[in-house]
Ligand SMILES: O=C(CO)[C@@H](O)[C@H](O)COP(=O)(O)O
């Protein structure tokens with residue numbers, strides 16, 4: 001059964017604590033926090049102050065997805081704010097190895113992220129050092145996009161490397177995840193599903209978390 005990480009990008013910001021408590025009680029394992037800098041991706045979202053504010057109100061694993069150019073500049077700040085996992089895009093820095101080292105040196109779980117247009121080969125040298133790999137299943141920057149099925153073969157390729165090298169990282173998917181698209185991704189080896197609009201653009205977000213789990217039993 002897949003672990004579920006609701007993305008607060010689609011939550012009700014005015015009632016954020018209510019929404020977080022709802023998904024926490026509703027069976028989610030992680031809370032996905034999308035950081036958008038207006039440069040690596042066009043949109044602006046929120047910063048470390050949000051992570052700091054959320055930290056005391058939940059024990060969910062805070063999964064910080066940095067869509068930020070030169071993420072090295074902010075890794076310490078997000079770690080100090082209370083992130084449990086920090087994800088950095090390999091496309092956002094020429095120094096992905098150093099960025100991952102910085103995350104680990106802060107005692108935080110390190111995640112490397114690849115866009116749909118980036119091959120798995122781009123991150124094979126750093127797989128030994130990560131706790132999680134995020135395979136983007138849409139181009140990053142916005143919620144509510146359609147899942148790109150061609151990303152599934154990258155999940156399978158990554159899972160093969162994971163098995164052949166006896167590695168233990170989680171494989172996360174993000175973008176366009178629903179109770180149909182999660183199935184091939186799970187079968188290919190995904191272990192964590194981010195879901196924003198599918199969970200929160202619904203009268204009963206908890207039923208959506210359960211639907212993702214039921215689809216991957
Ligand atoms: O990183 C991103 C978007 O760039 C996400 O985490 C979105 O929040 C996913 O939204 P949905 O596709 O599930 O609506």
Ligand SMILES: [Co+2]
Pocket residue numbers: 007032033034065174194
């Ligand atoms: Co995300």
